[in-house]
Amino acid sequence: MAKFIEYLRGKESRPGEAALLRKLDFFILTFCCLMYFANYLDRSNLANAYVSGMKEDLNFKGSQFNQINTIFTVGYILGQVPSNLALQYIKPRIFFPGMMLVWGGLTMVTAAVKNPQGIMAIRFFLGLAESSTFVGTHYILGSWYTERELGKRSGIFTASGLAGTMFGEFIQTGIISSLHGARGNTGLAIDGLITVPIALYGLFLFPDTPATTTAPYLTAEDRALAMARVPERGAERTRLDWAFARRVFGSWHWYGFVMLWVIAGETESFSTNSLLALYMKAHPTRRYTVAQNNNYPSGVPAVGIVSTLFWATLTDFLGGKRYLVGFWIAVTGVATSAMILAPGASTATVFGAYYWAGSVYACQATFFAWANDVMRYRDDALRSVVIASMNMGSNVINAWWSIVFYPADTAPYFTRGMWAMIACSIAMAVWTGGVLYMAEREKKQTQRAVVDKGEDEKV
Structure with a gap:
């Protein structure tokens, strides 16, 4: 226990490192978490x-x-890889706030739309703008933090998005109760306004990357230390040509981590598709109030926040064993689906299953941290494309998955979706084992190459 407490507090391995981490945590995490909070x-x-x-x-x-x-x-998918590659050319402190202002404006416009078709058009462009947030932040975190630090920071970032989901439900309830007769989409206008001060904060104080930062609160010594803490990948910018494309698609990292996140993304389906809210709306015997419809589902992201922080911290402490979360997901997905499928399942049982399923959100932080860990010594452009492709691949499946397996008119039990969840959970366990094997094999090959190089230099 004493060792774990020491780990949580952090230990300075270089002079000035603790002070640098405090600065990075404050300015990077506050902006990224507020941005992701507003996004969710x-x-x-x-x-x-x-x-x-x-x-x-x-x-x-x-x-x-x-x-x-x-x-x-669809819009979110199309923006993934271009957004992450844009960070190679546009400073993050300009790109992130710019995208925030775009999606904030589109969100406010949504509140005035008069029909579903208008919302469809706006949400496509909103997806394009929001595509920069999640994968872009994981790329930035991997640029600043070491393997021992990355899991916790990724977990805090992911938890902020879940907090946005949870507080959004309370905000909506507050609007309906305090503004008598307000329409349900009034909260969207407020969401849009929230983005403006966050974007301005990032524009002036976000530190970009270690090699490009000009943040006023980082001294010359801070910048030198920040660059020394992460692997040097060369000063030249990677050329985005066919040779680079062949290198991406010839790498096991692209296939391994993209498919890992594709499967993981569908194990989050209970939560990301608002199934508990739809279950309550279509309950065969009970009628819930507007406040209950908004507040009860908040337990799902609440469980997700606790699970995310627990697993992110634990896997850092265990030396980066991110794969443990994959096996937890497999057990959770099979068990919760079986609870809902059980004949005569009570309302309490179904609620319990959906709340437990919220723990699957832990895979967001740990799997992207795992990808950053494994590709730490690869060039930044390859790492950015793999991370963006992970989320892109997942959302390609998400684009049709909910329509096929979780359409709103199959509520309250989503039987077809429950069986799909069981299949995904089994696949999750198998694929996690495969990625672990490839990562460990590459690690051993790298270690052998270092040893062989050392022997050659002695000769």
């Missing part, structure tokens, strides 16, 4: 507005709600 607040509040009156106000039919989510996902 926007996404979750469309579902909150839907169950709070927007469905009736705008006369939604059939699976139009799912179609809106799919169109958003």
Whole structure:
């Protein structure tokens, strides 16, 4: 226990490192977490507005709600790799706030739309703008933090998005209760306004990357130490040509980590597709109030926050054993699906299954940290493409997965989706083992190469 407490406090291995980490944590994590909070607040509040009156106000039919989510996902997919590569050419302190202002404006416009078709058009461009946040931040975190530090920071960042989901539900409830007669989508206008001060904060104080930072709070010694803490990958910018493309697609990292996140993304389906809210809306015997429809599902991201921070911290402490989360996901997915599929499952059992399933959110922080760890000695452009492709691949499947397996008109039990979840969970265990094997094999090959090089130099 004493060793674990010492780990949580952090230990300075170089003079000035503790002070540098405090600065980095404050300015990088505060901006990235606030940005991701606002990002998830926007996404979750469309579902909150839907169950709070927007469905009736705008006369939604059939699976139009799912179609809106799919169109958003298409825009989100198309922006992944270009957004991360843009960080090689545009300073993050300019690119991130710029994208925030775009999506904030689009969110405010959404509040005034009169029909589902208008929302569909806006959400496509909103997806393009928001594509920069998640993968871009994981790329930045991997640029500043070491293997021993990365899991915790990735976990804190991911938890901030889940907090946006959770607080969005409370914000929506507050709007409905305090503004008598307000429409369900009023909260979207407030979400858009929240982005403005966060974007301005990032524009003036985000530190970019160790090699390009001009942050006023980092001294020359801080900048030198920051560059010494991460592997040197060369000063020249990688050329984005066919040779680079062949190198990406010829690497096991691209296939291994993209498929890992594709599977993991679908094991998050219980939470990301707002299934508990839809279950409550279509409950066969109970009718829930607007406040209950918004507040009860907040337990899912709350569990996700605790699980994310627990697993991120634990895997750092255990020396980067991120693969443990993959096996936890497999057990959770099979068990929670079986609970919901069980004949005569009570409402309490179904609620318990959805809350437990929220723990699967832990894979967001740990799997992207795992990818950063394994590719730490690869060039930045390759790392950025693999990280972006992970999220892109997952969202390619998300674009149609909810329509096929979780359409709103199959609520409350989503039987087809439960069986799909069991299949994904089994695949998760198998693929995690495969990625672990490849990573360990590469690590041993690298170690042997270092030893052989040392022997050659002695001769």
